Amino acid sequence: IDKRTIEKFEKEAAELGKG
Secondary structure: OOHHHHHHHHHHHHHHHHO
């Protein structure tokens, strides 16, 4: 897994957590 992919995944997860 690429570090950039992890950042994107975490960002999406954070947005899901907000919603």
